[in-house]
Amino acid sequence: MRWLRFLFQRDRLERDLDRELLYHLDRRSEELVRTGLSPDEARRQASLEFGGVTQTKEDVRSAWFARWLDDLIRDLAYACRVLRRSPGFTTVAAISLALGIGANTAIFSLIDAVLLRTMPVQEPERLVQVIKQLGNRGPGNFSYFLFEHFRDRVQSFEGLFAHQSIGRREIMLDREPEDAVVELVSGNYHSVLGLQPLAGRLLTGADRELPVAVISPILAAPLRVRSWRRRPQIPPQQYDLHYLWGYDPRIFRCHRWPSSGDHVPVRHGRRCSRWRIVARQTQLQFPVLDGASPAWRWYQAITGGGGRGVCARHGRGRGQT
């Protein structure tokens, strides 16, 4: 099992190699200084004689890898020989593994469905997606005007919001570029989902004239959010935004909407369903949205929070008529 140990001791091996090579270069430099060279010249000469520290490290790593592979192959061959010699044991082991993996998969599927894929919104079971069916061509996009028409006239929902994923974009957050998954949403997005901010304010219906964007930080932002978590006493007005909202990355992640493939936030666990604001409006540059009016965009889907007693099927039926 030496190959397994190698995997866990890689950092220590690298550190030891650095120390070992440094010792060599230092000793050679000291010796050259004693022959009359200046320390700088001695160091240069020692490096020259050594012949490339980076290359040497690469060669040593290759030696490690060869050894690792050799050990692994030897262990596998040994395991195969042992298993072939006792077919009864092999069969029992294989069946135990199959049952174990199967049971684990079943339990995880259940937990995934019940806990992990539950959306971090109020009453997620009452959310209904309205789909525009275009004959056999599948679901089509909604114009903003059609969305407004439904929002104002359809009685079956407590509210309707429009959303459209525009994919990964680089945005400037506090003058630093961030990779983010961006979604355009109508101004009532948060109110229909029933979400509360930890500080500042979320979108309201009054924001409907703004090109609103909901951004899920995916790469660098988690660090930022963590550092803010250590400072919980942020004055709310300092983080009052109009159109940048971030998710707590430990809890939210971008996820495919079950029926349409749109990006919506989904929580990892039940710990928190509140949203956290992650940047000041003044420090946000978002070139994608410059000059774009939401009224002229087409939305992939509109979603409604069903009123009490209105089931999903009922809501969808009434929306189409």
Add this chain to the structure above:
Amino acid sequence: MEPSDRSPIPQGTLDMLILQIVSLGPLHGYGIAQRLQQISRDVVQVNQGSLYPALHRLEGRGWLKSGWRESETGREAKFYSLTRTGEKQLAVERASWDRLSTAIGLIFNEAK
């Protein structure tokens, strides 16, 4: 370019030379490089960097073992020493080298 009077080390013999030097007593990489140069009286040219992949390869094969301890300067260094399998391997390599060099000597002498 002037031809160097130091020959590059014959391929495949570095491992054997390292085993031989370490068989005289535990030594760190720098010490092995120094000893190699002293013993070969500056005739054999060894790129010092190439010593380390060889040391790690020999350790991987179980012919050498290593440990950190204080060197002659008071600083900690990684010392290599020969294992029992390493001793056997050295004996095998030495015998094989003797056979080969005798055979080559015979061929040269006959050609005269």
